[in-house]
Amino acid sequence: MFYRPEDGHGLPHNPFNALITPRPIGWISTRSTDGVNNLAPYSFFNGVAYVPPQVMFSTTGDKADQDNGKDSLANIRETGEFCVNVVAAAAQDAMNVSSATLPKDVDEFAHAGLTPIECETIKCARVADAPAALECRMTQIVRLAGETNYVVFGEVVGIHMRDDCIVNGKFDATVYQPLARMGYRDYTVVKDTFELIRPDE
Numbered sequence: 001m002f003y004r005p006e007d008g009h010g011l012p013h014n015p016f017n018a019l020i021t022p023r024p025i026g027w028i029s030t031r032s033t034d035g036v037n038n039l040a041p042y043s044f045f046n047g048v049a050y051v052p053p054q055v056m057f058s059t060t061g062d063k064a065d066q067d068n069g070k071d072s073l074a075n076i077r078e079t080g081e082f083c084v085n086v087v088a089a090a091a092q093d094a095m096n097v098s099s100a101t102l103p104k105d106v107d108e109f110a111h112a113g114l115t116p117i118e119c120e121t122i123k124c125a126r127v128a129d130a131p132a133a134l135e136c137r138m139t140q141i142v143r144l145a146g147e148t149n150y151v152v153f154g155e156v157v158g159i160h161m162r163d164d165c166i167v168n169g170k171f172d173a174t175v176y177q178p179l180a181r182m183g184y185r186d187y188t189v190v191k192d193t194f195e196l197i198r199p200d201e
């Protein structure tokens, strides 16, 4: 089939994000200027450059108690800082609980039963037992077409890796098994990997 998004897909559910899979989940922690920790998953997320290392995530949609966007975006606008926590398969329930739309003064670490630990380079909490965490300084917030669609870019200024995930000098995904987002309500877990050597290597 072929469809133009402006005309509609005619299917029971929007297939768009099922076509872009699997997506890594950036579990974004921030802190409001009132000192409230915030945590939420974002799967429109990726790394975008090596030197300096940079990441992006995009936030879509409004929230009743914020002016323009969600709590994560509001906090980053105020503080310029955020941390990306990597989500292990074992954290699937806590990750899901932390995605609830809650009033801005609710701390999702407490709500999801997670232990916050202070970041090294930014004034923000991270998920204590996450396999990895990327401490970021926001570089740009880009407004996209449509209502309340924004991309947040950040430079990674500090990187945590859990020691047990480093095997023979490599960060080994099979140790913690990354949780990733598919379309609809579906997820997948990375359990094995294989190598391909590039033609010019």
Ligand SMILES: Cc1cc2nc3c(=O)[nH]c(=O)nc-3n(C[C@H](O)[C@H](O)[C@H](O)COP(=O)(O)O)c2cc1C
Pocket: 025, 038, 039, 040, 041, 042, 043, 044, 045, 058, 059, 060, 061, 063, 070, 071, 072, 073, 095, 096, 098, 099, 100, 101, 102, 181
């Ligand atoms: C796995 C997963 C991925 C999500 N990805 C996104 C995303 O990429 N962009 C977005 O705006 N919301 C996304 N959401 C929804 C947000 O997590 C949800 O709106 C959350 O309440 C936002 O929290 P905040 O207001 O504290 O930032 C996702 C939810 C889940 C469960």
